[in-house]
Amino acid sequence: MDQKDWARKTPFGILRKKPSFEAWLLMPAVIILLIITIYPTVYMLYMSTIKYSTLPQVPSQFIGFGNWIAMLTDQDVWSSWWTTVLYFVFALGLQILLGTAIAILIEHSPFLQDFLATALLCPMFLAPVLVGLLWRFMLHDSYGVYSYILRSLGLLDKATSLLGNINTALPTVIIMDTWEWTPLIMIIVLSGLRALPTDIIEAAQVDGASFFQQLRYITVPLLRPVFIVALLIRSMDLLRYIDHLMVTTSGGPADATKILAIRIYENAFRFYKLGYASALAITLLVVIIILGRFFINILGIEKEEVTL
Amino acid sequence: MTALAVRGKTRKRINRVTLILLDIIVLFIFDFPILWMFLSALKREEGMFSMPPKLFFVPTLFNYFNLVERGALLYFKNSLAASLATVFVATIIGIMAGYGLARGNFRGKKNLAWWIISTRMAPMVAVILPLYIIFRNLGMLNSLTGLVVGFTTFTLPFATWLMMGFFQEIPRDLEEAALVDGADKPQAFFYVALPLVTPGIVATAVLCFVFAWNDYLFATVLTSGKTQTLPVVTSALQTMRGILWGQVMSMGTLIFVPVLLIGIAIRKYLVRGLTMGAIK
Numbered sequence: 001m002d003q004k005d006w007a008r009k010t011p012f013g014i015l016r017k018k019p020s021f022e023a024w025l026l027m028p029a030v031i032i033l034l035i036i037t038i039y040p041t042v043y044m045l046y047m048s049t050i051k052y053s054t055l056p057q058v059p060s061q062f063i064g065f066g067n068w069i070a071m072l073t074d075q076d077v078w079s080s081w082w083t084t085v086l087y088f089v090f091a092l093g094l095q096i097l098l099g100t101a102i103a104i105l106i107e108h109s110p111f112l113q114d115f116l117a118t119a120l121l122c123p124m125f126l127a128p129v130l131v132g133l134l135w136r137f138m139l140h141d142s143y144g145v146y147s148y149i150l151r152s153l154g155l156l157d158k159a160t161s162l163l164g165n166i167n168t169a170l171p172t173v174i175i176m177d178t179w180e181w182t183p184l185i186m187i188i189v190l191s192g193l194r195a196l197p198t199d200i201i202e203a204a205q206v207d208g209a210s211f212f213q214q215l216r217y218i219t220v221p222l223l224r225p226v227f228i229v230a231l232l233i234r235s236m237d238l239l240r241y242i243d244h245l246m247v248t249t250s251g252g253p254a255d256a257t258k259i260l261a262i263r264i265y266e267n268a269f270r271f272y273k274l275g276y277a278s279a280l281a282i283t284l285l286v287v288i289i290i291l292g293r294f295f296i297n298i299l300g301i302e303k304e305e306v307t308l
Numbered sequence: 309m310t311a312l313a314v315r316g317k318t319r320k321r322i323n324r325v326t327l328i329l330l331d332i333i334v335l336f337i338f339d340f341p342i343l344w345m346f347l348s349a350l351k352r353e354e355g356m357f358s359m360p361p362k363l364f365f366v367p368t369l370f371n372y373f374n375l376v377e378r379g380a381l382l383y384f385k386n387s388l389a390a391s392l393a394t395v396f397v398a399t400i401i402g403i404m405a406g407y408g409l410a411r412g413n414f415r416g417k418k419n420l421a422w423w424i425i426s427t428r429m430a431p432m433v434a435v436i437l438p439l440y441i442i443f444r445n446l447g448m449l450n451s452l453t454g455l456v457v458g459f460t461t462f463t464l465p466f467a468t469w470l471m472m473g474f475f476q477e478i479p480r481d482l483e484e485a486a487l488v489d490g491a492d493k494p495q496a497f498f499y500v501a502l503p504l505v506t507p508g509i510v511a512t513a514v515l516c517f518v519f520a521w522n523d524y525l526f527a528t529v530l531t532s533g534k535t536q537t538l539p540v541v542t543s544a545l546q547t548m549r550g551i552l553w554g555q556v557m558s559m560g561t562l563i564f565v566p567v568l569l570i571g572i573a574i575r576k577y578l579v580r581g582l583t584m585g586a587i588k
Binding site: 020021022023024025026028029030032033036037039040041043044047102105106108109110112116118119120121122123124125126127128129130132133134135137138142143145148152179182183184187188191192226229230232233236239240241242243246247261264265268269274277278281282284285288289292293296299 | 324327328330331334335337338339341342344345348356357358359360361401402404405407408409411412413414420422423424425426427428429430431432433434435437438439440441442457460461464465468493494497518521522523524525528529539542543551553556557560563564567568571572575578579582583584586587
């Protein structure tokens with residue numbers, strides 16, 4: 001390929017004499033995203049090398065890798081990573097399991113399948129911050145309806161506050177997130193189930209396969225691409241959204257629910273350690289992008305199957 | 309033989325009953341909290357805190373009137389303005405970019421698409437943090453314009469990616485036929501491709517609206533006082549005497565109901581939109 005040819009095939013490089021119509025259409029988006037996402041990210045990289053001063057008369061100080069070294073040696077940050085992993089694994093696992101189970105349940109329901117599927121979507125439409133507030137209300141120690149029910153059933157003693165106890169806070173916020181997002185998995189899996197070829201399942205039934213055998217050997221393997229998509233979407237958003245945590249525990253009690261995103265928020269907007277928070281945020285960003293790339297690569301391999 | 313058949317029938321009936329019971333349980337688990345929000349919004353404060361909780365009571369719109377009195381209308385306007393402006397920017401630019409990615413033929417297209425989608429994956433704090441500092445330096449904090457910029461960081465990549473999928477679905481032949489008939493590329497785009505993806509555009513716009521409307525984190529960092537949005541104000545209903553739950557619940561209902569309605573209206577495209585086009 002000679003120089004001229006290469007220039008022609010570059011999207012909208014300066015080398016190119018006349019950008020194609022498609023390139024013109026792409027340009028606004030690319031320019032906007034450069035300004036509002038790439039530039040801020042680069043700026044954050046720069047921020048991570050300074051000790052930010054909130055006082056106008058005191059200049060911010062360049063400290064090189066100071067924030068990064070502090071981050072790596074900070075026990076609290078490592079424990080936040082651990083909390084993040086617990087939160088991530090349990091929430092994701094619960095949501096996938098429950099969502100799949102409910103999708104299968106709906107698929108086998110004798111009637112009102114569409115009504116059920118729609119009615120179950122409700123939590124997903126509720127703003128995450130409202131999910132937090134609503135659950136906080138329902139779990140309130142003295143007047144929460146769920147606390148009342150649990151206490152009436154003898155499942156919860158009077159002294160324990162589910163969101164305020166070190167041992168129960170993390171499971172509780174995981175359940176909260178699961179309540180909101182299981183419907184998403186449900187509807188994804190349901191659309192997968194409905195797209196399955198019926199003849200294979202019928203053949204299995206004729207051969208006398210039990211319900212669980214069908215599930216184990218036919219349904220789940222065929223739904224693999226659907227599961228990967230569900231995993232991709234949920235794992236991104238699990239680490240992206242902290243709204244519901246901010247209004248319930250905001251990381252407490254005693255850091256029990258302080259996943260990394262909350263620690264970043266706290267460092268940035270409560271302690272104004274903007275440099276340190278930047279270093280943390282870049283780490284989280286890199287981890288998420290690697291994770292996303294991993295899932296997308298798997299998807300890419302199975303691309304043909306994904307288009308259901 | 310008959311005994312076996314009867315047993316089979318009974319089993320089927322038991323199965324049916326179990327399924328219906330399970331349906332009811334699941335329905336209760338996922339919809340009761342929402343119902344509780346609706347009900348609590350209609351209670352007076354003293355009714356809200358009664359133990360055991362009351363399912364039957366005289367409903368009142370007291371909380372809603374209270375909201376109006378406290379100036380919730382302003383925050384409603386803020387939410388609506390910021391969300392609509394975001395939809396406008398993200399959808400229009402997203403349509404253009406989506407078409408460019410779907411039909412363009414140049415080097416690095418794959419990388420460009422990947423870059424656009426990865427901006428959608430970024431954790432919100434990692435986006436808000438630098439924006440906050442930059443806006444502070446520019447004096448753009450506490451403005452709805454700044455908030456719209458914030459919302460655009462995640463809605464624009466989303467809209468682009470989704471529209472790319474919708475455009476890829478229409479056969480190239482249609483546009484090529486128009487080109488053969490003497491139309492130029494912009495005409496093929498406007499008059500052939502665009503009308504065919506109208507449902508996709510509506511779905512994209514609606515989902516962008518929902519993401520912006522439901523956002524809390526961007527709004528709580530980037531706005532304050534008179535530029536706050538509904539979710540931020542709702543979470544701020546904490547006074548010295550405690551949380552004004554009646555107002556939280558009525559405000560929650562106001563935020564939730566429009567989203568629910570439009571969500572159901574575009575149900576057909578919901579899965580596709582929420583999986584960014586991976587599942588159709």
